[in-house]
Amino acid sequence: MKRLSLLKDLSQILFVLSLLSMFFLVPFWLLTFVMPQTIPFKINGETVTNIPLTTKLFFGIIIGGIAFFIYALYIFKETLVLFRKKKIFDMAVIKNFKLIGRCISAGFVLTAGGSMLLSLSRNYISIDFNFIIESIFIICLGLFFFVLGEVFQMAKNIKEENDLTV
Amino acid sequence: MKRLSLLKRFIDILRILLIAGVIIGLPFCLLLLFAPQSVSMDILDVPASDLPTIEIILITTMVASLYFAILALRLLSNTLVYFRDGYFFESEVALNFNRIGKAIIAGYMTSSLPCIVYQTFTTPVIISDSFTDWLTDTLFTLALGLFFIVLSEVFLAAKRMKEENDLTV
Numbered sequence: 001m002k003r004l005s006l007l008k009d010l011s012q013i014l015f016v017l018s019l020l021s022m023f024f025l026v027p028f029w030l031l032t033f034v035m036p037q038t039i040p041f042k043i044n045g046e047t048v049t050n051i052p053l054t055t056k057l058f059f060g061i062i063i064g065g066i067a068f069f070i071y072a073l074y075i076f077k078e079t080l081v082l083f084r085k086k087k088i089f090d091m092a093v094i095k096n097f098k099l100i101g102r103c104i105s106a107g108f109v110l111t112a113g114g115s116m117l118l119s120l121s122r123n124y125i126s127i128d129f130n131f132i133i134e135s136i137f138i139i140c141l142g143l144f145f146f147v148l149g150e151v152f153q154m155a156k157n158i159k160e161e162n163d164l165t166v
Numbered sequence: 167m168k169r170l171s172l173l174k175r176f177i178d179i180l181r182i183l184l185i186a187g188v189i190i191g192l193p194f195c196l197l198l199l200f201a202p203q204s205v206s207m208d209i210l211d212v213p214a215s216d217l218p219t220i221e222i223i224l225i226t227t228m229v230a231s232l233y234f235a236i237l238a239l240r241l242l243s244n245t246l247v248y249f250r251d252g253y254f255f256e257s258e259v260a261l262n263f264n265r266i267g268k269a270i271i272a273g274y275m276t277s278s279l280p281c282i283v284y285q286t287f288t289t290p291v292i293i294s295d296s297f298t299d300w301l302t303d304t305l306f307t308l309a310l311g312l313f314f315i316v317l318s319e320v321f322l323a324a325k326r327m328k329e330e331n332d333l334t335v
Contacts, residue, residue, distance in 0.1 A: 003319070007312040014305045017298075080316075088320055129187070136180045143173035147246070148317075150169070151254055155324045158255075158331055 065110030234273030267314030
């Protein structure tokens with residue numbers, strides 16, 4: 001239980017930090033559409049007023065993907081609260097695991113798709129070993145939560161059988 | 167179960183890629199360490215002969231510590247085989263989850279922690295990470311490791327429950 005509390009604290013800090021980054025990212029992104037001239041600095045050596053609309057839209061897709069990851073983290077945090085309440089093989093936990101898997105998958109599709117579109121729109125195409133490794137890792141993480149949901153479902157069934165026999 | 171097979175396949179691919187990374191990366195790092203003049207290419211725009219020895223040692227440690235990631239992936243792949251065969255509540259599953267968690271944390275301690283300490287006290291030439299990247303990476307890796315350790319405790323509890331169930335039936 002000590003480890004569970006530590007894990008909950010760590011995920012809470014990670015969640016707050018991610019949320020903070022979103023608080024800056026979303027208004028900044030909106031500002032690039034509404035008042036680009038007010039942004040005093042350059043992005044990748046380019047003034048914001050010169051950035052094409054498609055690039056800004058692809059940035060929006062990436063931000064959407066990040067939002068999915070943050071939501072997955074939020075559900076993960078909520079699942080740990082359920083664990084602490086000793087609700088382990090509970091329907092809510094199973095649903096949460098599956099939802100985390102879905103959010104991670106959606107987040108991956110949006111961020112990877114957005115990044116690739118962004119690179120293509122700027123005629124910058126390359127194969128990055130790190131990108132491949134990270135992509136497979138995120139896909140695995142999403143699938144792992146789906147599998148965990150299925151395994152917990154089986155454990156729940158066993159628990160219910162147990163309760164009935166006793 | 168279709169997802170389980172897919173996950174196993176992806177994990178095996180990831181493991182093979184990491185093994186390839188170590189097989190290529192480790193001799194290259196050792197070459198940089200012992201015969202930097204024989205490497206004619208630039209590493210992140212810095213000539214190989216200008217790289218500080220301490221940074222090469224740190225990079226070599228990072229590549230070597232991929233062993234822990236490979237170990238964690240192998241254990242996860244083995245655990246998925248147990249799942250595929252319908253053995254969900256074996257003590258090996260709980261033990262594997264515990265080992266995976268420890269391998270993730272050990273991998274972090276041997277690869278990233280020395281780099282962070284080094285960056286804190288000196289100005290690095292090629293090893294550089296922003297504070298936010300460092301913080302989120304640290305938190306994420308530690309949380310992932312701890313999650314597997316918590317999972318091992320959960321699966322141990324499930325195993326006990328199943329044993330009780332078998333006894334009552």
